[in-house]
Amino acid sequence: MSTENSPPSTDSDLQFGLAVRARRAQLAITLDQLAQASGVTSGALSRVERGLLSVSLRNAMAIARGLGCELSELVQSPAPAQITRAGEHARFVHEDTGIVRLALARPQPGLELLHYAVPPGQASSHFAPHRPGTREVFYVETGSLRVFTGTDSVLLQAGDSAQLAMDTEHHFANEGRGVAHFILLVAAPAHGG
Missing domain, CATH: 2.60.120.10 (Jelly Rolls)
Known part of the structure; x- marks a missing residue:
C-alpha cells in the first residue's frame, strides 16, 4: 500500500479502521491472513485499523473483498434505527x-x-x-x-x-x-x- 502524499488521518479514517478491525474480529482472522486475502501489507492494515493511514479507493475495496463484505458495509453511516430480524444476524x-x-x-x-x-x-x-x-x-x-x-x-x-x-x-x-x-x-x- 502506497503511503506517499497521504493526507493527515481524519475521523472517517478512524471509523473505517474500526470497522475493518471489528469485521476482522468477527471473522477471527489475523492481520497476516487479511493481508494475504487483500494484497495490502499487514503493517499498512495495522495503521489503517488504528486510523493512522488514509487508504486509496482501490485498497479500501481490496480490504473489503479480503473481509468478504461490500465496501459500503465498512464506510456507511448508520441509519437512525437498525433492526436485524431473527435469523438475519x-x-x-x-x-x-x-x-x-x-x-x-x-x-x-x-x-x-x-x-x-x-x-x-x-x-x-x-x-x-x-x-x-x-x-x-x-x-x-x-x-x-x-x-x-x-x-x-x-x-x-x-x-x-x-x-x-x-x-x-x-x-x-x-x-x-x-x-x-x-x-x-x-x-x-x-x-x-
Missing part, C-alpha cells in the same frame, strides 16, 4: 471447536454486541491484545465460562457478568458439562491509546 461457526458467534449489533465504531454458544470442553482462539482502554463485558446466560486475560482468569456462572480490560492476550473456555451461552459487549475507546 451474521453467524460464524468455528470449524474445529463448534463455537457459534452471532454478530448482534455494531451501533457505532468501537462498540460491538455479540452472542456466543460454546460447546462443553471447547476454548476460543487466543485473541491479540486490544487497544489500551478497551473493555469487554461478559454476561453468561447459561452454563459456565472461564475468561483468561494474560496470566489471570475468572470463572463465570449463569447470571454472572464481568467487565474486563482486554489490553492483553485473552481467550475463553467452557469447562462445564453443558453449552455455555453468553453475551459479549466489546467497547473500544474513541481514539488513541
